[in-house]
Amino acid sequence: MRIAVAIPCFRVTQHILGVIASIGTEVHTIYAIDDACPDGSGRFIEEHNKDPRVRVLFNPENCGVGGAVVTAYKAAIADGMDIVVKIDGDGQMNPALLPKFVRPLLRGEADYTKGNRFFRPESVQSMPPIRLFGNAVLSFMTKLSCGYWNIMDPTNGYTAARTCVLAELPLDKLEKRYFFETDMLFRLNTLRAVVKDIPMDSVYANEESNLKIGKVLPEFLRKHASRLWRRYVYNYLVRDFNVGTLYSIFGTLLVIVGSAFGAMHWLDSALSNHPATSGTVMLAALPxxxxxxxxxxxxxxxxxxxxxxxxxxxxESPAKGDTQ
Known part of the structure; x- marks a missing residue:
C-alpha cells in the first residue's frame, strides 16, 4: 500500500518544516499544496526542505482548503497512491497519529477515516466552549444531511481516504472552503462508502478560529437543507424504494392533512364564534x-x-486484494 500525505499550505511557513519532519517513514509521498499563499509557502518549502518525499503543488489562485486538498487528491490518483492522509500545516494535527487513521483502511474496515475530538471527555477539556457548542450543532446537522449517524466532529480536517473511492467522487464539484469536510461526507454517502471516526485529542493554542459560527451558520443551514433533500431523493426515491420511503411519505401526508384540516376548522370556529366539537378535534389530531x-x-x-x-x-484490483 502506497500512502501519501496532503498538506494544504497557506501562511504556515513557521510550522510546515516541523510537520514534514514529523511524518513517519511509512509515507511514500508528501504533497505540499501552495494555495496561492501570499507568504510563498511553496517556494519556502522548495528552498528549505530536505525530505525527498516532498512534492510541492501550486494552485494559481486561492481555492480554499477544499480546493487545495482536491489538488492533492488528483495528484495522488494520477501517481498511483492507495491512501491519502490530509494533515494541516499549522502543527495542530499530530503526524504520529497517522497509523491510527490508516489502519482501518489497510484492514478493509473502512473507506474513509476522520478525527473525532469528542470521543473522550478528556479530549474536549481544552476546547473553547464556543467551539464545543458550534461543533456539536454542526455534528447534528451533518448527521441529518449526510446520513452518517455514527460520526461526530464533522469539521475535523484530519482525514484518510482510499484513492479508489476518491476516484469515484466528482472531485471538481466538492465545496472549496469551510463546508468541504461535510460535503465529502455527503458525497461518500451517495456511494455508500464506510466512514469511521478515529479518537484524537484537540490541540489549541491562543489563535483565533477563522470559522465564525454566527457568520457561517445561515450558509451552513442552507447547504445542509439542500443536501438533506438530495440525499432523501437519491436514497429513498431514485436508487431505492423501501419501507423508509413509505414511512416518510405517509407520515408527511398525514401531518399535512391533519394540520390543514385542523387549521381550517380552527379558523371557521374563530370566525363563527362556535367552538369545534371534540370529534372535529380528534379528526385533526389523529392523523x-x-x-x-x-x-x-x-x-x-x-x-x-x-x-x-x-x-x-x-x-480495488484483484492483485491488491490478494496481497491484503
Whole structure:
C-alpha cells in the first residue's frame, strides 16, 4: 500500500518544516499544496526542505482548503497512491497519529477515516466552549444531511481516504472552503462508502478560529437543507424504494392533512364564534399523531441504514486484494 500525505499550505511557513519532519517513514509521498499563499509557502518549502518525499503543488489562485486538498487528491490518483492522509500545516494535527487513521483502511474496515475530538471527555477539556457548542450543532446537522449517524466532529480536517473511492467522487464539484469536510461526507454517502471516526485529542493554542459560527451558520443551514433533500431523493426515491420511503411519505401526508384540516376548522370556529366539537378535534389530531409516529419510524430506519461493507473492497484490483 502506497500512502501519501496532503498538506494544504497557506501562511504556515513557521510550522510546515516541523510537520514534514514529523511524518513517519511509512509515507511514500508528501504533497505540499501552495494555495496561492501570499507568504510563498511553496517556494519556502522548495528552498528549505530536505525530505525527498516532498512534492510541492501550486494552485494559481486561492481555492480554499477544499480546493487545495482536491489538488492533492488528483495528484495522488494520477501517481498511483492507495491512501491519502490530509494533515494541516499549522502543527495542530499530530503526524504520529497517522497509523491510527490508516489502519482501518489497510484492514478493509473502512473507506474513509476522520478525527473525532469528542470521543473522550478528556479530549474536549481544552476546547473553547464556543467551539464545543458550534461543533456539536454542526455534528447534528451533518448527521441529518449526510446520513452518517455514527460520526461526530464533522469539521475535523484530519482525514484518510482510499484513492479508489476518491476516484469515484466528482472531485471538481466538492465545496472549496469551510463546508468541504461535510460535503465529502455527503458525497461518500451517495456511494455508500464506510466512514469511521478515529479518537484524537484537540490541540489549541491562543489563535483565533477563522470559522465564525454566527457568520457561517445561515450558509451552513442552507447547504445542509439542500443536501438533506438530495440525499432523501437519491436514497429513498431514485436508487431505492423501501419501507423508509413509505414511512416518510405517509407520515408527511398525514401531518399535512391533519394540520390543514385542523387549521381550517380552527379558523371557521374563530370566525363563527362556535367552538369545534371534540370529534372535529380528534379528526385533526389523529392523523398528526400517526404521521409523527411514521416520521419517527423513518428516522429510526435512516439511523439503522448505515453502510457496512467498504466500497474499496469491490473497487480495488484483484492483485491488491490478494496481497491484503
Amino acid at each position: 398528526i399523531l400517526i404521521g409523527i409516529q411514521c416520521l419517527i419510524a423513518f428516522l429510526h430506519y435512516d439511523v439503522s441504514n448505515l453502510p457496512t461493507e467498504p466500497l474499496s473492497l469491490s473497487l
